[in-house]
Amino acid sequence: MVLITQNTKTKKSEKTSPEYRNRIMQFAPHSVVQHRNDDGKLETVCKHSSPECRALCLYGTGYGIFENVKHPRMERTRYHHERPVEFKEKFLTEASNNARLASKASKTFAFRPNGFSDVLWENVCPELFDLDIQVYDYTKYPYHERPVESLPSNYHLTYSRSEKTTRKMMHDNFSNGRNVAVVFRDKLPDFYAFLSKDYYNKYSYEMVWNVYSVIDGDVSDLRFNDHSPVIVGLTAKGNDIKKMESKFVIDNDYKCFGDIKMHLNYDNFGGDFSLEENKKTGNVFKVSSDGNANSIPLDSATICYDYNRVHSGMDDVVFLNSALHHVMLG
Numbered sequence: 466m467v468l469i470t471q472n473t474k475t476k477k478s479e480k481t482s483p484e485y486r487n488r489i490m491q492f493a494p495h496s497v498v499q500h501r502n503d504d505g506k507l508e509t510v511c512k513h514s515s516p517e518c519r520a521l522c523l524y525g526t527g528y529g530i531f532e533n534v535k536h537p538r539m540e541r542t543r544y545h546h547e548r549p550v551e552f553k554e555k556f557l558t559e560a561s562n563n564a565r566l567a568s569k570a571s572k573t574f575a576f577r578p579n580g581f582s583d584v585l586w587e588n589v590c591p592e593l594f595d596l597d598i599q600v601y602d603y604t605k606y607p608y609h610e611r612p613v614e615s616l617p618s619n620y621h622l623t624y625s626r627s628e629k630t631t632r633k634m635m636h637d638n639f640s641n642g643r644n645v646a647v648v649f650r651d652k653l654p655d656f657y658a659f660l661s662k663d664y665y666n667k668y669s670y671e672m673v674w675n676v677y678s679v680i681d682g683d684v685s686d687l688r689f690n691d692h693s694p695v696i697v698g699l700t701a702k703g704n705d706i707k708k709m710e711s712k713f714v715i716d717n718d719y720k721c722f723g724d725i726k727m728h729l730n731y732d733n734f735g736g737d738f739s740l741e742e743n744k745k746t747g748n749v750f751k752v753s754s755d756g757n758a759n760s761i762p763l764d765s766a767t768i769c770y771d772y773n774r775v776h777s778g779m780d781d782v783v784f785l786n787s788a789l790h791h792v793m794l795g
């Protein structure tokens with residue numbers, strides 16, 4: 466059994482970034498492989514998975530529907546649970562072989578050990594990080610359970626949002642320099658926004674929104690090359706996920722806006738003007754500067770939102786289309 470392999474996404478990454486040898490290790494997620502620990506508890510390889518992410522996990526989509534793909538993923542997971550010492554030895558041998566092959570070809574070995582899992586490799590196999598390689602993963606662990614200072618310097622994590630993610634968790638990740646991956650229904654928006662942490666105290670009649678650029682996470686899997694702060698946008702894959710009503714997958718149809726006025730604080734922006742946006746629903750954004758936001762970085766801005774106009778269905782998510790993109794970056 467081979468532990469470290471390629472998939473469609475790693476192959477794509479190698480095309481866009483030929484300086485990397487990109488590989489992944491794929492398990493069967495959460496408790497698909499049933500194994501009880503010494504206390505009789507069912508083991509999971511995704512401790513912070515949510516009901517919706519388990520229901521919609523990519524594990525069962527694409528080639529994952531075929532037995533010859535599913536089977537090795539289950540075998541690897543079983544091996545990890547049942548013979549951890551042997552597993553670790555093989556895991557390290559394969560990782561160093563890949564590192565050697567990469568170096569021979571003057572490349573860097575970029576390795577994602579958590580394909581369909583969320584294992585704490587920094588604890589399970591710290592020796593992995595002694596190799597001259599770049600390791601990266603998506604994780605659903607809240608930031609404080611895997612802070613940057615607890616990780617080896619060659620281990621990069623991107624937080625993966627689920628329906629259980631709170632606004633505070635988003636802030637915790639961003640304020641500590643960790644990007645957040647978000648699954649969108651059909652296409653990616655240019656921006657994703659959520660309410661600022663302290664909007665209640667600072668503004669009695671307005672809501673404050675933090676806005677982040679969305680990058681296309683499907684182009685490459687090499688997340689450690691992303692700048693920060695950004696939202697790593699992924700489009701929903703698989704028939705179930707495309708149809709299902711879900712809080713895990715974000716709809717991108719602007720419906721939640723209502724007729725609102727927005728006040729954008731951004732240091733590069735001068736002068737008042739208004740934009741007519743989203744002809745489909747007839748929403749109008751009014752954007753103006755108060756010259757009050759000099760410390761806000763390029764990819765983040767604060768929006769004050771007229772509280773009286775809050776649409777009843779409004780939660781902590783809005784989307785801004787490309788016209789605002791030009792305002793912010795132009």
Ligand code: SF4
Nearest residue numbers: 494511514518522581
């Ligand atoms: S945490 Fe990730 S791998 Fe695990 S079930 Fe959820 S989506 Fe799948």
